[in-house]
Amino acid sequence: MQSNIPDIVIGRLPIYLRALTRLSEEGHEVTSSHELGQLLGISSAQIRKDLSHFGGFGKQGTGYQIDYLIEQLRQVLKVNREWEIALIGAGDLGRAVAHYKGFKDRGFHIACIFDSSPDKVDKKLADLVIQSTDNAPRVIAERGIKMAMIAVPAPYAQQVADMLIAAGVRAILNYAPISLNVPENVRVQYIDPVVHMQRMTYYLTP
Amino acid sequence: MQSNIPDIVIGRLPIYLRALTRLSEEGHEVTSSHELGQLLGISSAQIRKDLSHFGGFGKQGTGYQIDYLIEQLRQVLKVNREWEIALIGAGDLGRAVAHYKGFKDRGFHIACIFDSSPDKVDKKLADLVIQSTDNAPRVIAERGIKMAMIAVPAPYAQQVADMLIAAGVRAILNYAPISLNVPENVRVQYIDPVVHMQRMTYYLTP
Numbered sequence: 001m002q003s004n005i006p007d008i009v010i011g012r013l014p015i016y017l018r019a020l021t022r023l024s025e026e027g028h029e030v031t032s033s034h035e036l037g038q039l040l041g042i043s044s045a046q047i048r049k050d051l052s053h054f055g056g057f058g059k060q061g062t063g064y065q066i067d068y069l070i071e072q073l074r075q076v077l078k079v080n081r082e083w084e085i086a087l088i089g090a091g092d093l094g095r096a097v098a099h100y101k102g103f104k105d106r107g108f109h110i111a112c113i114f115d116s117s118p119d120k121v122d123k124k125l126a127d128l129v130i131q132s133t134d135n136a137p138r139v140i141a142e143r144g145i146k147m148a149m150i151a152v153p154a155p156y157a158q159q160v161a162d163m164l165i166a167a168g169v170r171a172i173l174n175y176a177p178i179s180l181n182v183p184e185n186v187r188v189q190y191i192d193p194v195v196h197m198q199r200m201t202y203y204l205t206p
Numbered sequence: 207m208q209s210n211i212p213d214i215v216i217g218r219l220p221i222y223l224r225a226l227t228r229l230s231e232e233g234h235e236v237t238s239s240h241e242l243g244q245l246l247g248i249s250s251a252q253i254r255k256d257l258s259h260f261g262g263f264g265k266q267g268t269g270y271q272i273d274y275l276i277e278q279l280r281q282v283l284k285v286n287r288e289w290e291i292a293l294i295g296a297g298d299l300g301r302a303v304a305h306y307k308g309f310k311d312r313g314f315h316i317a318c319i320f321d322s323s324p325d326k327v328d329k330k331l332a333d334l335v336i337q338s339t340d341n342a343p344r345v346i347a348e349r350g351i352k353m354a355m356i357a358v359p360a361p362y363a364q365q366v367a368d369m370l371i372a373a374g375v376r377a378i379l380n381y382a383p384i385s386l387n388v389p390e391n392v393r394v395q396y397i398d399p400v401v402h403m404q405r406m407t408y409y410l411t412p
Contacts, residue, residue, distance in 0.1 A: 007247045014404035022385050041213045078407045093302035101360060102383030106400045146410050154307060171406035173399055177308030179228050187409055189402035193379055194312045196395035198220035200377035201284045203393055204352050
């Protein structure tokens with residue numbers, strides 16, 4: 001199944017999941033591709049087509065059972081479990097990420113935090129003790145951690161990525177404003193506020 | 207032109223722009239929809255179709271002149287100028303955003319920073335003096351600021367958004383893990399690391 005589905009479709013599933021979770025929290029039990037589309041600015045045809053890759057999950061005319069669809073999407077995305085994440089960098093951004101309240105119940109858990117500054121090592125951050133980046137390869141390999149977030153200054157991001165990949169990391173969320181070179185078996189996503197801002201200026205009148 | 211183009215297409219243009227800028231920085235002068243597609247994991251047909259909304263920018267068989275395409279996309283996205291941004295929140299995340307190196311030459315400039323904590327007001331942050339959030343409506347209206355970033359704790363995000371919109375803001379980048387309710391003439395984008403993480407777990411073997 002996996003190889004047939006375009007990554008761009010996979011990329012929309014977490015957005016559907018977020019909207020469905022919101023609807024569920026607001027007390028809704030059923031939704032439609034039309035309602036979801038309105039919420040997200042995506043056509044209902046696109047949503048039906050995306051979900052049809054995985055079997056559909058809804059009946060024509062009766063809409064989607066929200067909690068069932070949430071469960072199915074969590075399973076498809078493999079977030080019906082908790083993934084351990086290594087966070088590299090305990091500066092302003094690393095601290096903000098460590099305290100981020102949005103991970104809960106969405107499949108992720110920051111398991112260890114590393115920084116290269118002696119001022120930060122052994123200090124506490126969000127219930128964890130910051131460790132030296134020198135320990136990262138061993139800790140990541142021992143715990144079998146597959147995911148990491150890079151929150152170091154741009155000039156260090158590539159070397160940190162190389163280290164993480166050598167230790168076994170296969171998915172990286174990069175906050176540094178730099179493109180990473182990684183092997184084909186490693187996924188990278190970028191947190192780039194500018195991409196989001198540029199999507200909005202199109203609609204603005206100066 | 208504007209009303210005919212799906213937002214999902216507009217959303218891909220900043221990603222093309224980022225990839226093209228990278229190619230240009232690496233010394234490339236010409237690219238193709240095929241090369242761009244390889245870089246981005248998007249089909250070359252999709253890229254050609256997206257760009258055709260704006261006239262195409264390339265000739266069959268000769269590819270795209272990178273610098274010309276960058277200039278055209280900057281014009282379409284209205285980032286061939288600098289937009290002033292109001293940043294609300296000077297905690298860990300606000301500080302990280304204020305120091306973010308990725309805004310330069312991409313159309314944005316943080317013009318003012320607000321925080322509601324007396325401990326932070328009047329302190330310097332990234333060459334600006336943090337102002338009381340009480341001043342935000344006046345400053346935003348006077349300067350005609352249309353864009354803002356919300357980096358406050360989730361429970362305050364909606365009231366901050368309401369205040370910004372009343373002051374004239376029409377585009378909000380929200381870092382708080384909460385969906386905002388806004389009028390139809392206001393755009394919101396979310397920085398949500400979980401959406402990016404969930405897009406990668408699909409490909410991982412636990």
